[in-house]
Amino acid sequence: MKQGARAEQQEDQVGKAGGKITPRETDYPQWYQDVIREAELAEPAKVVKGCMVIKPHGYAIWEKLQRDLDGRFKATGHQNAYFPLLVPQSFITKEAEHVEGFSPELAVVTHAGGEKLEEPYVIRPTSETIIGYFFSRWIESYRDLPLLVNQWANVMRWEKRTRMFLRTTEFLWQEGHTAHSTHEEAQAEVMRMLDVYGDFAEQVMAMPVIRGIKTDSERFAGAVQTTCIEALMQDGKALQAGTSHDLGQNFGKAFNVMFQTEAGGRDYVWQTSWGVSTRLVGGVIMTHADDSGLVLPPRVAPIHVVIVPIYKNDEERSQVLAAAESIRAQLADVDLAPPRSRHRDFIEVVIDDRDLRPGNKFYMWERKGVPVRVELGPKDLAKGQVCVKMRVDTAAGRGKEFIAQNEFVATIKERLDRFQDELLRIARERLQExxxxxxxxxxxxxxxxxxxxxxxxxxxxxxxxxxxxxxxxxxxxxxxxxxxxxxxxxxxxxxxxxxxxxxxxxxxxxxx
RNA sequence: CGGGGCGUAGCGCAGUCUGGUAGCGCGCCUGCUUUGGGAGCAGGAUGCCGGAGGUUCGAAUCCUCUCGCCCCGACCA
Missing domain, CATH: 3.30.110.30 (C-terminal domain of ProRS)
Structure with a gap:
């Protein structure tokens, strides 16, 4: 942190309910941390080096990403499974490049049950090895192929330098692992999943990406080829947002994953692996957030609409809250999921009836990135209207709009869809610029x-x-x-x- | 692993140079007044001053040793 920024921040915190968000211009890394803190997405675990606690609002975003991705994996024929957290140390050493790549960042379990283990376990940094082992037991014939599995898991890499969401010692991710009878089929799988990631990033996260191939020095340890999606962050840096690897027969050979071919011969399987992690949450932040805090595209927002009731006495309070509840009930039936989607995505509405002044609430919800704010007071009830404010001024809405209640409800889906599109458009323009x-x-x-x-x-x-x-x-x-x-x-x-x-x-x- | 910073109330910090028995702001609790862009007043609670040794009549403060966290680099989703 820069000295000036810190001093300024302290000063500005005095007399205010929430903390200060350092402007991007002043100190970009500090801004990033401020947004995470103020939106209550996560905090450093402190007592566990390099780890973070993902707080409910941050985890809810991850769950939305997860749910959408999971549907896309299943739609492309994959099934979820789960493999052990601990991997025998000897497994890691079976693939030469893989050892070299991951050895420096392994956490090793040497003792358990009060005794020293004969062979230490490593905490998985990724699961190619242990999954390779099980593939070798499951696959006998070409009829067993392709084998398409995915695992949602935590992994651990002892990185020298950590940053919240972008690189933490422990992180959550998904790792797809597949085995095929031909290289061509494996290569097609690699590209299919890269496309899944690319489409997801753009359609759901509103984050445009460049799809490409890694150079030899940036390739995954043990892969023949690594493909990736790269996104532009607001400071001009790149974020590797997802990878899809062609593992060739490297792990097949290391773990003796063989199958009987249709022609009667024997061959090693051709494998792929692909993954995205909680790093995506960092991508959302650095693609859309501004100096007022987080900005969430509706498809990743855990809360779409916050209603702030305004009243002067108990009578007004009960009237306003009843009206708010009626609006909430109507919005709750609106499904934002696109046609043919594998899941439903109902609008989440929060009525913020805490005993705080409205202005305070406005700031809080802005920092949390809620796309739509509704102010509802006696004047609105009298006119049958609502006061609507979008988190960011775009073609989907600017400033405070006063709209008839029924019209607001009838057009909420269009409004949110439009907002989603606008965020993508803005991000695309930035990428171009x-x-x-x-x-x-x-x-x-x-x-x-x-x-x-x-x-x-x-x-x-x-x-x-x-x-x-x-x-x-x-x-x-x-x-x-x-x-x-x-x-x-x-x-x-x-x-x-x-x-x-x-x-x-x-x-x-x-x-x- | 190098460079920098920091461990004192829930959070952010002052106090450390020059030892004298712990303070400020925010938050929290109670009450009243407030409520359309960060409320006001009055009362109140909260500390093994990161840990262990030492010096001293007396240590948050001085000395030694430790443990940890954050930031900036090299390594990486």
Whole structure:
């Protein structure tokens, strides 16, 4: 935290009910933490290094993400299962690259039941190994394939540096694991799930993403190829929001997962794995939130509408609350889920009848990112209207609007859908504005000076050495080599760093 | 693992230099008045001053040793 920002924050907290949110301009990382604290999404666990407590409002967002994703996994033929938290240490060492990649960040259980264990367990950093082991027991014939499972779980990686939601020692995620009889089929699975993630990010989180392939140095430890979705955060940095890996036969060989082919031979299975984590919550924050706090797209909002009753005496209070309850009951039947969705998404309404002044409530709910606020007082009852304020001024509503009650109820779905679309449109515009082609090293240095970042489309000579040097000098990494339709069309050019020939531009940015 | 910061009331902090028996703001509780953008007044509760040793008549404060957390880098969903 910067000294100035802290002093300012303390001063501003004096005499106020809630804490202060540092403006993004002043100190972006501090803003991020302030939003999380003020929206009551999570807090550092303190007593457990690098871990966080996800508070009810934060967890409710995760549950919404989870529910939608789960429906998409099932719609693509996957089933949920659950594997042990602890993995025999020897399992991790069976795949050479996998050991190397994960060893430094493992937490190991050496004692249990009051005794030293013969073989230590590691707390899963990911489950390829133990799932590989069970796949080898479950798969005998090509008739057992494809095997498509997903696990919702917690995992643990002892990272050197943690940030709430973006990188914590323990985090929640989903990991899909599949086994196929041919490489082509596995590759198709990898792309199918990448598309699931990409569509989900855009349609549900209103977070536009670039789909691409990781370079060798950024590839998952043990994978043949890693594909990813990358999102632009408001500070110009990139967030890897999801990955889908082609594991080839690497784990098949390591865990002897063989099957009898249709032709009667024997072969190792071709596997994939794919995952997204609670990091997505960080993505929502850094895509939409503003200096007043969190902003939630309706499809991830646990609460869509908050009604703040306004009254001067008990009689008005009971009248207003009765009217509020009637509106709540009508809204509660509205299903926001898109057609053909696997689940229903009814509007959640909170009537905030706490004994606080309305202004105080307005600030609180704004910080929590609730999309729609309704003020309801005696004047509104007299006129049969409601006072509506959207969390952010967009084409879906600006300022305080006074609308007939029945009209408000009748159009709430359109209003929320429109708001969802507007947030996506704004995020897309930002992505466009912050994306640029860069061809000279001077221009590159200027674009990434200090803490600055942007989505830079640059030519790269394809070597690990160049990639490493760029990273060393600027902290900029190659986020991905874009898939067709993502980023500029392929064109020959010269590497922004080395000047050597390049076949296409890649996405470069500083990353979370 | 390097660099920086910090452990004192639920939260944020002052007090530490210059030892003298713990304070401010917010929040919390009670009451009254309030309620369309962060309410006002009056009363009230809350502390093993991170832990362990030491120095001293006396330690939040000085000395030694520890434990932990946060932030900034290198590593990564």
């Amino acid at each position: 912050r994306s640029r082609t860069i061809d000279t090293w001077d221009e590159f240095l200027a674009a990434f000076a200090g803490e600055k970042s942007t989505f830079a489309w640059c030519h790269w000579d394809g070597t690990r050495e160049t990639e490493a040097k760029i990273k060393e000098q600027t902290r900029v990494t190659i986020r991905c080599i874009p898939l067709p339709g993502h980023g500029p069309a392929p064109e020959e050019g010269r590497c922004v760093f080395s000047g050597n020939p390049s076949a296409r531009r890649v996405l470069m940015a500083k990353a979370y």
